[in-house]
Amino acid sequence: MWFVGARGSVAVTAVAGCAAVTAGLLPPTGMVTETPPFVGSGLPALSSFVFGGHDTAGYPLPKKAESLAAAGVLPHGLPSAVHAELDAADAEIRTGGPLPADPRGDEELIAGFASDIAGFASRCGAARTVVVNVATTEPAPAAGEARLPPSSLYAAAALRAGCPYVNFTPSPGLRHTALRAAARDATVPHAGRDGKTGQTLLRAVLAPMFRQRALDVRAWSGTNLLGGGDGAALADPGAAAAKNAGKNRTLHDTLGSLPEGKVHIDDVPVLGDWKTAWDHIAFDGFLGARMFLQTTWQGCDSALAAPLVLDLARLLARAHQAGITGPLPELGFYFKDPDGGSSALADQYTALLGFAERLREPR
Structure with a gap:
């Protein structure tokens, strides 16, 4: 290698x-x-x-x-x-x-x-x-x-x-x-x-669930906190945009369109090689009942x-x-x-x- x-x-x-x-x-x-x-x-x-x-x-x-x-x-x-x-x-x-x-x-x-x-x-x-x-x-x-x-x-x-x-x-x-x-x-x-190691891995599992159960996803937002070299590099808006494009592709391809919401990446140097990712999903159920799902992923990227x-x-x-x-x-x-x-x-x-x-x- x-x-x-x-x-x-x-x-x-x-x-x-x-x-x-x-x-x-x-x-x-x-x-x-x-x-x-x-x-x-x-x-x-x-x-x-x-x-x-x-x-x-x-x-x-x-x-x-x-x-x-x-x-x-x-x-x-x-x-x-x-x-x-x-x-x-x-x-x-x-x-x-x-x-x-x-x-x-x-x-x-x-x-x-x-x-x-x-x-x-x-x-x-x-x-x-x-x-x-x-x-x-x-x-x-x-x-x-x-x-x-x-x-x-x-x-x-x-x-x-x-x-x-x-x-x-x-x-x-x-x-x-x-x-x-x-x-x-x-x-x-x-x-x-x-x-695909963390947040997008979870999105790739959850997005088909909403589609297959005919639940309408209205918004999907996310935040990433990470340190180390990745955190410093992704503080650059251009690098962050390149990273987020792949995250958004999973949602767009699976749901047929990209819901409202953005992914934010924050550099927190003290975290080192560890990261935390939060997702907030707003979706509609039967008769328009409004519901929400929140997830937290904490892991070591390496x-x-x-x-x-x-x-x-x-x-x-x-x-x-x-x-x-x-x-x-x-x-x-x-x-x-x-x-x-x-x-x-x-x-x-x-x-x-x-x-x-x-x-x-x-x-």
Whole structure:
């Protein structure tokens, strides 16, 4: 696995978690691919993965893991138990970009990133490398912007290196207009965008309930309180707008229209990697009876995201091995803004199981 944002909380939690599960220290809680329907699908073993990536930060992974353990994200003692694996991954992290005053143009950056990925695969003797973007959310590109945003540079580099690609963020990645043709004609599988870990996961369950019971949703509002890097990044209105687009897509696709209401994202630094999401739903029942539903979701985003990232790497690696190419709408179960298909979680789960069955078929 090659992480874009390799020194961030999600990547470090995934590396530490993979090592812990492989060693039998902890169970694979939250990993859908470790459940019975995926037995026999030919997914690579967790023990077969090695890790590297790009990042612009310089702190070592073992130190980041220690800070996550101090915050309660990782179990106490786990960073020392998997120190060797964290250290090995740290040695394979290369400087990303573009950094301030970087003189390289887009083509040079893409070529450099692709070379880093290919070098990693060569050193590790990997059969294939899955590139996963878990970096900080970018604002949507300005109209007429000539340069590709970083997420799209990395996405283009993944395709050039012949690697399956996952965009677990709301950033443009392969969805940039300049990469549409490349994404459409890709000779590797790819999936995205924006991992569905908390508030939108709940929306994907509740919205079909209202539709199927013929209850008229009049308004659906939400608030998110979060800290850490995401909280700081999403304080930028442009980045927040990119994030909220995926949340709203779930409601629009399921209900047929977008109800009144907005989603607010507030940066609360003291929360660190923890977040709280509130939803307030106003709906009409029989004879116009007005009713309300309120939900509260409190969780650790890194711990919610990391098992999904490991799932996706296994699924994309197996799809690549099976010769499957292009976008994978069957993996919409994992995303707020998937590459097509239903937005209802039950429908997406059925499609995912169908994909697991497809991976069993000989090719």
